[in-house]
Amino acid sequence: MTKAFRIPWLLVYVIAYLVFLYLPVLLLPLFSFNDGTIVAFPLKGFTLKWYAQLGQQDTLLQAMVNSLIVGSVTALMATSLGLFAARAYVRYRFTGRELSEGLVMLPLVIPGIIVASSMLVLFISVGLKPSLTTVILGHVFVALPFSVSIMKSAFDDFDQSLEEAAFDLGESVVGTFRRVTLPIVAPGIVASLLVTFTVSFDEFVLAFFLSGNSPTLPVYIWSQIRFPAKLPNTLALGSLLLMSSVLLLLIAEYFRRRSTQSSD
Amino acid sequence: MAGVLRSDTGKGLILSAPATLYVGLLVAVPLCILVAYSFWTQTYVEIDRTLTWANYQEAFTDPLVRHLIIRSVAIAGAVTLATVCLAYPVAYFIAFRTKKKTLWLLLITIPFWSSYLLRVFSWKLILGFNGVMNSALISLGLIQEPLTFLLYNEFAVVLTLAHAWAPFAILPIYVSLQKIDRSLLEAATDLGCSKLERFVRVTLPLTVPGIIAACLIIFIPTVGDYVTPALVGGSQGKMVANLIQVQFGAANNWPLGATLSLLAMLSVACVAILFVVAVTALGRRIR
Amino acid sequence: MSEQIIIEIQGVEKRFGSFVAVSDLNLTLKEGEFFSLLGPSGCGKTTALRIIAGFQDHEEGEVRIDGRTMGEVPANKRPTNMVFQSYAIFPHLNVGDNVGFGLRKSKLSRKEIKDRVAEALEMVELGGLQDRKANELSGGQRQRVALARALVMRPKVLLLDEPLSALDKNLREAMQLEMRRLQQKLGITFVMVTHDQYEAMTMSDRIGVMFAGQLKQVDKPEVLYSQPCNREVASFIGGMNFLDAEVMAENSETLEVTVQGFGQMTIGVNPNVQVHDKELLVGVRPEQLEISAEKPEGYDACVQGEVSDVAFYGESVHYYVRIDGLPESIAVAVPNYFHTVDHSRGDTVWLGAQSASVIDLGKRETLGGDK
Numbered sequence: 001m002t003k004a005f006r007i008p009w010l011l012v013y014v015i016a017y018l019v020f021l022y023l024p025v026l027l028l029p030l031f032s033f034n035d036g037t038i039v040a041f042p043l044k045g046f047t048l049k050w051y052a053q054l055g056q057q058d059t060l061l062q063a064m065v066n067s068l069i070v071g072s073v074t075a076l077m078a079t080s081l082g083l084f085a086a087r088a089y090v091r092y093r094f095t096g097r098e099l100s101e102g103l104v105m106l107p108l109v110i111p112g113i114i115v116a117s118s119m120l121v122l123f124i125s126v127g128l129k130p131s132l133t134t135v136i137l138g139h140v141f142v143a144l145p146f147s148v149s150i151m152k153s154a155f156d157d158f159d160q161s162l163e164e165a166a167f168d169l170g171e172s173v174v175g176t177f178r179r180v181t182l183p184i185v186a187p188g189i190v191a192s193l194l195v196t197f198t199v200s201f202d203e204f205v206l207a208f209f210l211s212g213n214s215p216t217l218p219v220y221i222w223s224q225i226r227f228p229a230k231l232p233n234t235l236a237l238g239s240l241l242l243m244s245s246v247l248l249l250l251i252a253e254y255f256r257r258r259s260t261q262s263s264d
Numbered sequence: 265m266a267g268v269l270r271s272d273t274g275k276g277l278i279l280s281a282p283a284t285l286y287v288g289l290l291v292a293v294p295l296c297i298l299v300a301y302s303f304w305t306q307t308y309v310e311i312d313r314t315l316t317w318a319n320y321q322e323a324f325t326d327p328l329v330r331h332l333i334i335r336s337v338a339i340a341g342a343v344t345l346a347t348v349c350l351a352y353p354v355a356y357f358i359a360f361r362t363k364k365k366t367l368w369l370l371l372i373t374i375p376f377w378s379s380y381l382l383r384v385f386s387w388k389l390i391l392g393f394n395g396v397m398n399s400a401l402i403s404l405g406l407i408q409e410p411l412t413f414l415l416y417n418e419f420a421v422v423l424t425l426a427h428a429w430a431p432f433a434i435l436p437i438y439v440s441l442q443k444i445d446r447s448l449l450e451a452a453t454d455l456g457c458s459k460l461e462r463f464v465r466v467t468l469p470l471t472v473p474g475i476i477a478a479c480l481i482i483f484i485p486t487v488g489d490y491v492t493p494a495l496v497g498g499s500q501g502k503m504v505a506n507l508i509q510v511q512f513g514a515a516n517n518w519p520l521g522a523t524l525s526l527l528a529m530l531s532v533a534c535v536a537i538l539f540v541v542a543v544t545a546l547g548r549r550i551r
Numbered sequence: 552m553s554e555q556i557i558i559e560i561q562g563v564e565k566r567f568g569s570f571v572a573v574s575d576l577n578l579t580l581k582e583g584e585f586f587s588l589l590g591p592s593g594c595g596k597t598t599a600l601r602i603i604a605g606f607q608d609h610e611e612g613e614v615r616i617d618g619r620t621m622g623e624v625p626a627n628k629r630p631t632n633m634v635f636q637s638y639a640i641f642p643h644l645n646v647g648d649n650v651g652f653g654l655r656k657s658k659l660s661r662k663e664i665k666d667r668v669a670e671a672l673e674m675v676e677l678g679g680l681q682d683r684k685a686n687e688l689s690g691g692q693r694q695r696v697a698l699a700r701a702l703v704m705r706p707k708v709l710l711l712d713e714p715l716s717a718l719d720k721n722l723r724e725a726m727q728l729e730m731r732r733l734q735q736k737l738g739i740t741f742v743m744v745t746h747d748q749y750e751a752m753t754m755s756d757r758i759g760v761m762f763a764g765q766l767k768q769v770d771k772p773e774v775l776y777s778q779p780c781n782r783e784v785a786s787f788i789g790g791m792n793f794l795d796a797e798v799m800a801e802n803s804e805t806l807e808v809t810v811q812g813f814g815q816m817t818i819g820v821n822p823n824v825q826v827h828d829k830e831l832l833v834g835v836r837p838e839q840l841e842i843s844a845e846k847p848e849g850y851d852a853c854v855q856g857e858v859s860d861v862a863f864y865g866e867s868v869h870y871y872v873r874i875d876g877l878p879e880s881i882a883v884a885v886p887n888y889f890h891t892v893d894h895s896r897g898d899t900v901w902l903g904a905q906s907a908s909v910i911d912l913g914k915r916e917t918l919g920g921d922k
Contacts, residue, residue: 021430040396093272100284242379
């Protein structure tokens with residue numbers, strides 16, 4: 001059977017779209033190795049010096065530590081809240097379930113500037129000075145929808161008779177959770193931890209309003225963007241962040257898949 | 265009491281309570297305080313707690329505020345339209361034209377797990393006067409002088425945000441395309457529809473829920489976006505969030521900032537509700 | 552089977568809101584018995600099983616297992632174990648750890664657990680598969696692992712929730728025989744829930760038939776077949792032609808009846824029927840009717856009719872015969888001894904019935920009375 005060759009327009013479009021998506025993301029690493037201070041073609045030559053300089057900047061390292069602290073605590077808090085809530089949504093039919101589910105997803109659709117300004121006002125009103133604590137409280141708020149939806153899909157694929165079987169075989173309620181529920185949803189928990197960590201690690205507007213004198217990494221980068229002389233360093237830093245984010249997310253995706261595949 | 269705790273309702277409420285309360289309190293309480301602030305005024309470093317409409321008067325009479333809110337809504341609308349239109353064919357491709365769906369979905373989402381700030385910044389580098397785009401075009405000999413219309417205007421804001429929101433449009437539309445029972449499409453063909461008719465009369469109407477979801481999830485946060493207009497918007501591309509930030513920052517006028525936040529939220533809600541009502545009404549008329 | 556009573560259920564009732572899932576359930580099971588709860592989906596049989604297991608609380612009544620009142624005893628403390636419909640094989644554990652799951656809580660040593668697991672796997676013919684991963688098992692193997700995992704606990708009662716419904720037909724039939732053999736060897740009481748009448752009949756010592764939350768009849772398979780207590784049970788166990796009849800005279804053992812279409816006969820009183828009335832319903836099994844071109848000799852009642860449909864089943868041929876004055880065709884099943892289909896549509900045939908095969912089904916219910 002012969003068929004006249006037709007240009008697959010849709011495929012061409014989709015590939016062009018992919019280029020559009022990846023262009024800004026791949027540009028940073030490209031120019032971070034460029035031996036020149038101006039981000040423009042043609043490229044000047046390969047260098048690692050911008051990366052090497054990063055290690056000598058104390059404020060940067062402090063911001064990095066701040067971001068790691070905020071990210072870790074946020075991940076733990078959001079994932080624990082999400083774990084219990086998701087379990088309730090999937091397992092129990094109760095009055096107010098839909099209302100609660102909708103409310104928990106709300107942070108996804110509130111403009112960041114409004115979350116940021118209203119939280120700043122709240123924390124000042126109750127006497128909480130802007131600090132890492134206030135950033136964490138804000139980040140848990142925006143990370144929660146991610147954690148809840150990841151944990152929900154982990155519990156969705158979880159056959160309830162597995163818990164009943166464990167209970168039937170003589171395990172206690174706590175033992176059943178530890179020996180059956182937890183191991184099976186563990187990949188989901190890991191995925192949630194990684195995603196919420198990344199959300200917090202990359203978040204800028206809230207941190208900008210709430211971090212006070214202890215900037216997180218994105219706030220630090222924001223302060224550096226203004227200075228053209230610092231541009232190559234910022235590029236190097238950005239590339240490092242990009243790569244670590246993508247790496248974390250790929251790991252998270254791997255665990256999320258395992259959580260949905262293992263229980264069929 | 266013990267009975268309630270052992271029932272499904274009891275267990276469900278207890279397990280979901282921490283998350284619900286956390287979000288509920290962090291939405292409701294700041295909103296109340298914001299409302300309170302909007303009726304107060306700032307006198308230098310002190311807050312004057314006498315209730316007054318002064319902030320609202322200022323917001324409504326100042327042409328800059330009105331202009332910024334209208335521009336924010338307009339830019340957000342343009343961003344939403346551009347993002348959804350650009351994304352629809354991609355979602356369609358993943359849903360109908362490829363077997364490796366998860367791989368494609370992963371490919372689409374990976375760029376968005378990098379810092380939003382950095383992606384916007386990267387666009388600034390691409391579109392700048394001495395930026396990547398201009399230097400590349402000059403190196404290729406396509407242009408002699410750098411193009412100036414690329415950066416610091418509404419176009420730059422729309423382009424950057426259409427990039428930033430891509431997965432939020434692709435994913436909901438993909439899900440609604442994926443849900444379509446393939447036999448419906450075969451039935452439409454069987455009943456004499458051409459490919460284009462089939463798309464307009466069956467596929468498109470069935471993806472309306474996904475399109476609405478995509479529009480809302482893009483439009484609402486975009487109205488309040490801060491980073492993009494600040495980095496690539498220039499003076500033409502400033503939006504309401506930048507003004508709000510100024511009130512909470514340099515201008516140190518929190519009551520006015522609170523008022524602007526509330527007004528921004530209100531206009532977002534109005535436009536969103538109008539949009540949903542209009543689309544639903546339109547949907548009924550088509551049927 | 553001993554005469555020792557192992558399960559006693561008295562007046563158990565379970566409601567979900569206003570819906571009565573199980574009403575006034577009374578049941579006594581003996582040690583070593585294979586008992587099936589049979590009924591259509593939604594009849595409450597699974598709820599009843601889950602009440603015995605302790606997964607479902609109940610409003611009224613009492614469950615006693617092995618002489619102990621269960622009351623608030625939770626599922627993990629009951630001397631019962633369950634084979635779940637989905638088998639509920641733990642996906643994160645291998646076969647050996649699945650089977651040994653419940654033994655971890657016992658005081659057995661590692662070695663003893665290992666031996667018990669091996670023994671249980673031998674029993675279900677999966678010897679040596681301890682290290683096999685859960686997701687590498689076939690449907691039949693999952694079922695065996697579920698069985699071994701429950702049996703290794705040495706329960707007083709094994710509960711099975713539609714244990715074979717996930718298997719395909721051939722495997723299901725093989726497993727029916729195998730499970731029956733296993734049960735007889737171990738002497739443990741099995742309580743199985745099923746909607747498959749053949750499965751229930753081939754495996755069970757006794758069957759309880761449930762409809763709409765009520766246990767209608769508990770009997771041996773052959774009694775359920777020959778003396779069903781009402782129309783519902785009769786139609787759920789095998790096929791049945793229902794005919795209206797009128798009682799002319801009766802004594803304690805026999806009824807003198809006029810059966811619609813077939814005329815006068817003397818039939819035995821069905822001891823399982825609760826209410827008799829002048830307006831009687833009787834039933835005749837399709838396989839117990841004679842069909843021939845000529846009027847058959849030696850039958851208590853003969854009637855002429857016209858073949859309206861023929862269905863070839865392989866092992867048997869079903870003829871549907873229209874008889875003047877009867878609202879529905881009469882089904883007749885003929886074993887396919889000689890690979891022949893003797894009558895075709897439109898043929899005039901004779902049906903012959905023995906009065907011994909006409910079953911008394913008690914008072915005729917008006918439509919819409921008892922579903």
